[in-house]
Amino acid sequence: MKAIIIGCGIAGPAMALALQKVGVQAVIYEAREAADDAQGAFLGISPNGLNILKEYVALDEVLTDYTPGRIRFFNARNKAIGVIDNAGQLSRYGSETVQVKRGLLNGALRRAAQEAGIPVEFGKRLLSIGQREGTVTVSFADGSIAEGDLLIGCDGIHSAVRRAVFPNAPEPEYTGLLSTGGFTRLDDLTLPADAIRMTFGERGFFGYAVSTSGEIWWFNNIAQATAPRRHELDQSELAYLKGRLTALHKNDPEPIASIIERAHSIEIYPIYDIPFLDQWHQDRVCLIGDAAHATAPHIGQGASLALEDTLVLAQCIRDCAGLQAAFARFQSLRQARVQAIIRQARKVGDTKTVPNRFQQFFRDLLLPFFVRLEARKMDWVYGYRVDWHRKLI
Numbered sequence: 001m002k003a004i005i006i007g008c009g010i011a012g013p014a015m016a017l018a019l020q021k022v023g024v025q026a027v028i029y030e031a032r033e034a035a036d037d038a039q040g041a042f043l044g045i046s047p048n049g050l051n052i053l054k055e056y057v058a059l060d061e062v063l064t065d066y067t068p069g070r071i072r073f074f075n076a077r078n079k080a081i082g083v084i085d086n087a088g089q090l091s092r093y094g095s096e097t098v099q100v101k102r103g104l105l106n107g108a109l110r111r112a113a114q115e116a117g118i119p120v121e122f123g124k125r126l127l128s129i130g131q132r133e134g135t136v137t138v139s140f141a142d143g144s145i146a147e148g149d150l151l152i153g154c155d156g157i158h159s160a161v162r163r164a165v166f167p168n169a170p171e172p173e174y175t176g177l178l179s180t181g182g183f184t185r186l187d188d189l190t191l192p193a194d195a196i197r198m199t200f201g202e203r204g205f206f207g208y209a210v211s212t213s214g215e216i217w218w219f220n221n222i223a224q225a226t227a228p229r230r231h232e233l234d235q236s237e238l239a240y241l242k243g244r245l246t247a248l249h250k251n252d253p254e255p256i257a258s259i260i261e262r263a264h265s266i267e268i269y270p271i272y273d274i275p276f277l278d279q280w281h282q283d284r285v286c287l288i289g290d291a292a293h294a295t296a297p298h299i300g301q302g303a304s305l306a307l308e309d310t311l312v313l314a315q316c317i318r319d320c321a322g323l324q325a326a327f328a329r330f331q332s333l334r335q336a337r338v339q340a341i342i343r344q345a346r347k348v349g350d351t352k353t354v355p356n357r358f359q360q361f362f363r364d365l366l367l368p369f370f371v372r373l374e375a376r377k378m379d380w381v382y383g384y385r386v387d388w389h390r391k392l393i
C-alpha cells in the first residue's frame with residue numbers, strides 16, 4: 001500500500017516511520033516551501049510522548065538544548081505557591097518531561113524519515129481530496145496531484161484535510177487566551193535553572209526557564225475574550241508586542257520586565273482546541289494529531305498525543321481487516337483519552353484568566369493543593385504505553 005501523508009510537523013514524519021514498520025510506504029507532502037528548523041517556539045514533551053519518540057529518533061538529537069519540565073509557581077508578589085516535581089518520573093515511566101525547541105523536534109523526525117527513505121515534498125499545499133475505486137487523489141496549490149491507497153491528515157489544527165473530508169465539522173474553538181513567547185538572553189541569568197518558573201501575574205500569566213545553552217525560553221498568556229481574526233496577529237510589530245506585554249506585567253516581579261525588554265523576536269498565537277470531532281475518518285482518509293483533536297497547551301500534551309496516535313494507528317492498520325476497520329478501531333482506542341486531556345487542559349487554562357483580588361487571594365491559598373491533586377491525576381496521562389507486540393485482534 002502507498003500512503004499519502006499531509007503535513008510534515010510532528011505527527012507526519014512519525015506516522016510515516018510507523019507505517020514503514022508495518023510495510024506501508026509513505027510520501028509526505030508539506031505546505032511550507034522548505035524545511036526551517038529554526039522556526040517556532042518550544043514545547044513540553046512528557047514521558048508518554050518521549051517513550052514513543054524513542055521509537056523513531058535518538059533522543060540525544062532532540063535534547064541538544066532543553067529545559068527541565070519541573071514547574072515552580074509564584075504569585076504576583078513573587079511568593080512561591082506550588083511546585084510540580086517530576087523527580088519520580090524517570091523511575092516510574094522511563095523518561096522525564098522536558099521542554100524542547102519545536103524546530104529541533106520537527107527536524108529530528110523529518111531527518112529520521114528521510115534517512116529511512118521516506119520522500120518529503122515541500123511546497124505542496126493540499127487543496128482538495130477525491131476518493132474513488134479504492135484510490136485517494138489529492139491536488140495541491142502548485143497544480144500537481146498525487147495518488148495513494150490511503151491518506152493520513154497530519155496537517156495540524158487548521159487542517160485542510162479535515163475541511164475537505166468533513167466540510168460541516170466544527171471549527172477549532174478559541175479558548176479565551178492568547179499566548180506569546182520567544183527566546184531571550186540576559187547577562188545575569190545564564191545558568192540552567194532546575195525548573196520552569198511560572199508566575200500568576202497581576203494581569204497575565206508568565207513562564208520562563210533557562211535552557212542548557214543558557215538561553216531564556218519564555219511565554220505568557222493574555223486573557224482576551226474575543227478571538228482575533230485569522231492571521232490578524234501575524235504582522236504584530238515587535239515594538240507593539242513589547243509595549244503590550246510590558247504594560248500587562250508592569251507590577252509583576254523581575255526578571256519578567258527585563259526578559260520582555262530584551263526579546264529580539266516575539267511570537268503571538270491565539271489558543272484554540274477541538275473539544276470534540278465526531279468522525280476522524282472517512283473511507284480511505286484518517287486524521288491524527290492536532291487535525292483530529294487539538295488541545296490547549298497548558299498541560300503540554302499536544303505533541304505527545306500526536307506521537308501516541310502514530311504508533312496506535314500503525315498497529316491498527318497492521319492488525320485489522322481492512323482500512324475502515326483499522327480507522328474505526330483507532331478512533332475507538334484513542335478518543336476517550338484525548339477528550340479527557342483536552343478537558344483537563346482547558347480547566348488549567350481557565351486558572352490563568354485574570355481574577356479579581358479576592359479570587360487571587362483564594363487561588364494563591366488553594367493552588368498548592370490544586371497542583372498536588374493535578375500532579376497525581378497525571379499518572380494515567382504519563383504512564384500511557386503502546387504495547388506494540390500485542391495483537392489487537
Ligand SMILES: Cc1cc2nc3c(=O)[nH]c(=O)nc-3n(C[C@H](O)[C@H](O)[C@H](O)COP(=O)(O)OP(=O)(O)OC[C@H]3O[C@@H](n4cnc5c(N)ncnc54)[C@H](O)[C@@H]3O)c2cc1C
Nearest residue numbers: 007009010011031043044126155156289290297300302303
Ligand atoms: C503556543 C503553543 C504552545 C504549545 N505548547 C505545547 C506544549 O508545551 N506541549 C505540547 O505537547 N504541545 C504544545 N503545543 C501543541 C503542539 O504544537 C501540537 O499539538 C503539535 O505540533 C501537533 O502536531 P501535528 O503534527 O498534529 O501538527 P503540526 O505540528 O501543527 O504540523 C502540521 C504540519 O502540516 C502542515 N500543513 C498545514 N496545512 C497544510 C496543507 N494544506 N497542506 C500541506 N501541509 C500542511 C504545516 O505546515 C505543519 O508542518 C503548543 C501549541 C501552541 C500553538
